Amino acid sequence: MPNKELKLAQGQGRGIDRISWLPDEILWRILSLLRSSDEVVRTGVLSTKWKNIWVEVGNLDIDNGYFRRIKHKFEQEKQQMEKSLVNYINKMVNRYDYPCIERLCLSISSSASSTILNRLLAERDVRHLEVCFHENQVASLPESLFISTTLVVLKLKTDYLETSTTIWLPSLKTLHLNILKSFITQHLEDFLPRCPSLEELLIKSRDVKKHVSQDLDLLIQIPTLKRCGLEFVDNGDVTKGGSYKLVHRVAINAPRLEYLWVRDYQTGLYSLFSTGICNLVEAHVDWQPIYNKNKSSIPDIMNLYMLLNRLKFAKVLSLSGHTIQWLNLSFHLKGKLETFKRLMKLELNVAGDINCEFLAKFLSYTPNLEYLILANKVCSGLYVNPNDRGRWTPPEGVPICVLFHLKEIIVEGLHKGYEVEAVKYLLQHSRVLNRLTINCTDVVELDAFKDISRAPRGSVTSEIILQACYDDE
Structure with missing residues (x-):
């Protein structure tokens, strides 16, 4: 040179x-x-x-947000604006010389998406595709999309989806569907077996009562699946009064499954049956059926009880505040909670005295626990006893994990006296604890930290760390 x-x-x-x-x-x-x-x-x-x-x-991101605002203001020019959008995109694509599109993101109307996709899929390979359709539109996708040999990631958000009769996606590894429950009921079990390489599946279902009047039986049988997320959520008042109740049963047979995320905010009896999750590493459960004071909630609680037992192989477990409150109610029922022998890390939302009560009970079922995260997030609809006892009731015997395995504790917020007492109990009886980290947000929590720092410690090598946290506004 x-x-x-x-x-x-x-x-x-x-x-x-x-x-x-x-x-x-x-x-x-x-x-x-x-x-x-x-x-x-x-x-x-x-x-x-x-x-x-x-x-x-190799990336294209097309969003007609500006055109969409214009269309709402001048509805009579809708077709002309749609045509202008497609012409603009065609000009941009003409300058786009890359033979393979690594990532294509579309947030436009159904007809425009179909036109653009038909052209791009005919001329180029696409590996990562994200399509978001407007509300109440039927997602009409080209048939060539469902027989793509290069598509690796597919993410769809729509109310209605028309699928091809011929589906074969041999390279697809990630599938995200944010869609109405009617599609899941009618088409998903036929769709999934045609994705032989699928490793990640996320299903979000909503607007149940308005669009479907039948129970859901979903079988997820994918030998290659490693990550799975399930969400069943209603839109606020669609189940107002608690009279509406559907049963959705989900069976998972995925011997390679490592990560499971479940969010259920419906009234229905929800069960997760699994014949193949013995390799599960991490599980997150956020479970909150709509409470109906006129009907017995015992079937719902027992359903959650069985769900938790199916997760006994997990090494990492996270439970929301709503989940813990319902689980705490299940302890007085007849039945046996499985021991989580593999569990190493546990995250609990202990906002409210009921949730602290659950902590005292649940630690005896986690004999090898090493890391404990105690969040204190007051969620919408979370029951907090107005006659709060303000005291910690320790378990009858010190749990094995606290005595011999617990190495690190992280506390995110201290709002009540019983929460402070719970932390002091853990600090006093943890013989191998290395670190206790407390994230404080106000002066009251700082006083609680000072109280904890003066408490006796079971481990001579443990240290207490204070971190100041502020909410971004």
Whole structure:
């Protein structure tokens, strides 16, 4: 390399354009990390070399938010604006020379999406596709999408989805569906077996009463599945009065499953039956059926009881405040809670005296627990006893995990006296504890920290750390 070029490459001299010396492969990688096509195009001002390099980047992000606002204001020009949008996108695609689209994100109307997808899928390969349709639109996707051999990630958000009769996605590894329950009931069990390489599945279902009047039986039988998320949520008042009740039964047979996330905010009897989750590593449960004071809640509680027992192989477990309150009610019922012999890390939302009561009971079922996180998040609908006893009731015997295995405790907020007493109990009886971290947000919690720091300790090597946390506003 000549001396002049070497100096330029090393950034010596005045007004040197160091960016221009980067290889194209590195520039493509940098631009591919940007969130939208608009941001990628604007990087052209950074360097003369970057002026047109965006056309070679394998990402496209198309959102007609501006057009959508115009259409709402001038409804009579709807078709013309739709045509203008498609023409604009076609011009942009004409300049887009990259043979394979790494990531394509569309947030536009159904007809426009179909037009654009038909063209792109016919001319190029797509590996990562995200499509968000407007409310009450039928997602009409081209048939070529459902037989793509290059598609690896597919994320769809829509109310209604029309699927092809021919489905074969051999390379698909990630599938996210945010959709109405009617599609899950009618099509999903036929869809999943045609994705032989699927590793991650996320299903979000909503608006149950308005669109479906039948129970749901869903079988997820995927040998390659590693991550699974399930959400069943109603829209506020659709179950007002608690008279509406559906049963949704989900059976999972996934011997490689490592991560499971369940959120259920419905009135229905919810069960998770599993014949193949012995390799489960991490599980998160947020369970809150709509309470009906006129009907017995025992079947709902026992359903949750069985769900928790199915998670006994997990190494990491997180339970929301609503989940804990319902589980605490199940302890007085006949039945046996399984021992979580593999559990190493536990996160509990202990807001409210009932949830602290659950903590005292549940620790005896986690004999090998090493890490404990106690959150204190007051959630909407979370019951807090107005006649709060303000005291901690320790278990009858010190749990084995507290005596011999608990190494670290993280406390996020201290609002009541019984919470302080619970932490002091753990600190006093934990013989191998290395660290207790308390995240404080106000002066009251600082006083609680001082009280805890003076408490006796079961481990001579333990340290107490105070961290100040402030909510971003």
